[in-house]
Amino acid sequence: MTALGKLFRTTTFKLTLVYLTVFGLFAAFLLGYFALNTRRLITEQITDTVNAEITGLSEQYRQGGIRRLVIVVDARARRPGSSLYLVTTFAGEALAGNVTALPPGTLDNAGWTETVYKRLDEADAADHPEHHALVRVFQLPGGFRLLVGRDLDERERLYNIVLAAGRWSIAIVIVLGLAGGLFVTRRVLRRVDAMTETTRTIMRGDLGGRLPVAGTGDELDRLAENLNVMLERIEALMRGLKEVTDNIAHDLKTPLTRLRNRNEQALRTAKNESEYRAALESTIEESEGLIRTFNALLMIARAESGQARDDMSEFDAAEIARDVGELYEPLADEKGLALKVEADTAAPVIGNRELISQALANLVDNSIKYASTTDGNVAGAAREVVVRALNEGDRILLTVTDCGPGIPERDRDRVVERFVRLEQSRSQPGSGLGLSLAAAVARLHGGELVLADNKPGLKSIIALPQRGPVQISG
Amino acid sequence: MPTFADISGQRPFSRVAEAQPDRVTMRLLVIEDDRDAADYLVKAFREVGHVADSAADGDDGLTMAAEGQYDVLIVDRMLPKRDGLSLIGALRGKGIGTPALILSALGQVDDRVKGLRAGGDDYLSKPYSFSELLARVEVLARRRVGRSEETVLRVGDLELDRLSHQVRRKDEEISLQPREFRLLEYLMQHAGQVVTRTMLLENVWDYHFDPQTNVIDVHISRLRSKIDKGFSQPLLHTIRGAGYMIRDGAR
Numbered sequence: 001m002t003a004l005g006k007l008f009r010t011t012t013f014k015l016t017l018v019y020l021t022v023f024g025l026f027a028a029f030l031l032g033y034f035a036l037n038t039r040r041l042i043t044e045q046i047t048d049t050v051n052a053e054i055t056g057l058s059e060q061y062r063q064g065g066i067r068r069l070v071i072v073v074d075a076r077a078r079r080p081g082s083s084l085y086l087v088t089t090f091a092g093e094a095l096a097g098n099v100t101a102l103p104p105g106t107l108d109n110a111g112w113t114e115t116v117y118k119r120l121d122e123a124d125a126a127d128h129p130e131h132h133a134l135v136r137v138f139q140l141p142g143g144f145r146l147l148v149g150r151d152l153d154e155r156e157r158l159y160n161i162v163l164a165a166g167r168w169s170i171a172i173v174i175v176l177g178l179a180g181g182l183f184v185t186r187r188v189l190r191r192v193d194a195m196t197e198t199t200r201t202i203m204r205g206d207l208g209g210r211l212p213v214a215g216t217g218d219e220l221d222r223l224a225e226n227l228n229v230m231l232e233r234i235e236a237l238m239r240g241l242k243e244v245t246d247n248i249a250h251d252l253k254t255p256l257t258r259l260r261n262r263n264e265q266a267l268r269t270a271k272n273e274s275e276y277r278a279a280l281e282s283t284i285e286e287s288e289g290l291i292r293t294f295n296a297l298l299m300i301a302r303a304e305s306g307q308a309r310d311d312m313s314e315f316d317a318a319e320i321a322r323d324v325g326e327l328y329e330p331l332a333d334e335k336g337l338a339l340k341v342e343a344d345t346a347a348p349v350i351g352n353r354e355l356i357s358q359a360l361a362n363l364v365d366n367s368i369k370y371a372s373t374t375d376g377n378v379a380g381a382a383r384e385v386v387v388r389a390l391n392e393g394d395r396i397l398l399t400v401t402d403c404g405p406g407i408p409e410r411d412r413d414r415v416v417e418r419f420v421r422l423e424q425s426r427s428q429p430g431s432g433l434g435l436s437l438a439a440a441v442a443r444l445h446g447g448e449l450v451l452a453d454n455k456p457g458l459k460s461i462i463a464l465p466q467r468g469p470v471q472i473s474g
Numbered sequence: 475m476p477t478f479a480d481i482s483g484q485r486p487f488s489r490v491a492e493a494q495p496d497r498v499t500m501r502l503l504v505i506e507d508d509r510d511a512a513d514y515l516v517k518a519f520r521e522v523g524h525v526a527d528s529a530a531d532g533d534d535g536l537t538m539a540a541e542g543q544y545d546v547l548i549v550d551r552m553l554p555k556r557d558g559l560s561l562i563g564a565l566r567g568k569g570i571g572t573p574a575l576i577l578s579a580l581g582q583v584d585d586r587v588k589g590l591r592a593g594g595d596d597y598l599s600k601p602y603s604f605s606e607l608l609a610r611v612e613v614l615a616r617r618r619v620g621r622s623e624e625t626v627l628r629v630g631d632l633e634l635d636r637l638s639h640q641v642r643r644k645d646e647e648i649s650l651q652p653r654e655f656r657l658l659e660y661l662m663q664h665a666g667q668v669v670t671r672t673m674l675l676e677n678v679w680d681y682h683f684d685p686q687t688n689v690i691d692v693h694i695s696r697l698r699s700k701i702d703k704g705f706s707q708p709l710l711h712t713i714r715g716a717g718y719m720i721r722d723g724a725r
């Protein structure tokens with residue numbers, strides 16, 4: 001497509017054409033109306049004057065007979081101007097006046113006629129053009145005929161001037177309109193082309209590209225700004241996805257490598273059945289771990305995609321706190337920790353019971369795991385994990401506090417990310433997905449996971465709006 | 475019945491079989507379109523002493539399930555010609571109540587709920603371990619004969635009264651927490667059968683997720699210390715690689 005062809009196909013240009021046509025027609029109509037009316041007005045003026053003169057002249061005739069009429073007409077005819085006079089006898093013989101070369105029969109019809117004529121003083125010059133005139137023929141008593149008229153050249157000239165002005169102005173409207181249209185179209189086209197170019201860059205895979213914003217605040221700017229916000233979001237999501245993929249690759253590849261190495265080693269070195277058996281058993285164990293990690297990832301993905309929103313009901317969060325506490329109490333006890341539940345007042349909330357249970361279970365699991373690693377040497381710290389369900393305004397809080405090493409403030413955002421495990425915890429079993437899942441579940445419900453300092457220890461809080469997540473979709 | 479040769483370790487599932495000498499032979503139908511998976515299951519079920527057939531698509535599965543006398547159906551959720559849920563629905567529509575266990579690669583909580591609502595009796599998500607599947611299938615088969623109606627459950631000299639919530643062993647009263655009582659009740663309802671950790675989590679705690687640490691083991695060891703401690707004959711057994719079983723060892 002040529003540049004010009006592209007220009008002509010734009011919406012702006014088509015709109016320009018439509019406007020131009022409408023304006024052109026309007027101007028033509030206006031000027032035509034003006035020209036015709038001017039002409040009509042002049043004609044009316046002519047007839048009025050001619051009528052008045054005829055009345056005057058017939059009065060002269062009535063008072064002074066043909067002789068007086070001839071004298072008056074003769075005098076008037078000699079004045080310069082566009083007035084035309086002729087007095088003839090019954091036979092058509094001119095007695096006085098300034099008109100000649102009328103078409104035959106003009107004088108026979110009394111009344112108004114548009115006719116051609118020659119002025120008497122030009123009659124001999126053959127090259128003189130014929131003039132147009134509007135005349136009235138009046139029968140005088142006694143067979144005389146009186147013709148009074150006005151030359152129409154002036155009227156026609158004015159009419160032609162108006163028509164010419166109209167044609168010119170329409171031509172100018174069209175030329176200027178087209179030029180303006182092309183100018184505007186090219187401006188818009190340039191901006192759209194710039195946007196298209198950016199879009200192509202983005203499509204080629206460079207997500208960092210942003211649409212140009214002219215800063216005029218017009219509709220194109222608004223569109224560009226919104227698209228930029230969208231691109232920002234997509235880039236963030238893609239970045240997140242890439243990080244997750246990298247982490248998944250890392251955390252799934254490590255056990256897979258281990259699994260493979262063990263199998264290879266067994267093939268190489270195992271000498272008897274029991275050694276093969278041991279290798280197989282460890283393979284199964286390792287794959288079980290992989291399945292767990294995988295399930296946790298799916299669960300997080302599901303929570304983050306918002307699918308689980310369909311599955312929500314109202315329940316008592318205090319009951320969940322008691323149930324989860326009860327589930328973990330023997331484990332805590334075994335690790336030398338006291339697990340206490342403080343959830344006596346009901347904390348009704350709308351949400352996915354199963355997911356919230358799991359999120360809380362993960363927090364308790366986490367606290368038990370890390371609190372039990374300290375040797376109880378944190379000064380004054382009770383060796384206990386406390387699970388609480390609280391009402392706070394229009395939110396409910398599920399908190400787990402422990403006396404463990406806690407999480408340094410600078411790491412608190414990071415640990416919520418998938419697979420992130422602080423260095424000192426690499427030795428602990430676990431997928432590193434527990435806190436991520438809890439955070440994803442909290443977000444699903446329109447709430448948040450907060451990690452705070454319990455001084456000493458960690459305080460993890462799942463804060464959820466009582467009324468469940470606000471539905472974004474209308 | 476497994477022979478001595480089976481137990482010697484030639485076959486992978488012998489350990490489970492070994493733990494249940496009183497296993498009743500079941501007739502099972504595996505409806506699964508993946509040839510390998512179906513063959514594996516049929517072989518494994520036969521190894522532990524059951525009779526197993528397989529069907530490769532939904533229509534065949536429905537015909538076989540309707541005509542044959544099966545104790546339990548193992549139904550893959552996604553099948554050619556007719557999917558697993560509609561197959562179970564059609565069976566139930568015909569008034570056939572053979573227990574059905576749904577196998578699915580989906581495995582989300584709401585999928586499980588959908589499966590059970592469609593008439594399935596249990597739900598297991600892929601990938602599963604055979605011991606888990608076997609334990610669930612056996613529980614399903616036995617449920618029809620059912621001990622759930624009895625008010626007093628007995629295993630050896632252990633006695634659990636479901637009405638008065640009392641537990642005694644050799645006339646000695648044992649005091650249990652409410653959850654411990656439910657745990658023991660579930661184990662005793664399925665006495666002589668392997669019960670997996672997931673089954674306990676689902677049926678005693680009503681949780682369908684996987685706690686990161688194996689909390690169930692700790693609950694079991696607590697329960698064990700209450701019912702077995704001080705008695706020469708232990709009743710609560712750990713079946714390695716599978717789960718737990720309560721059984722009168724003296725028999």
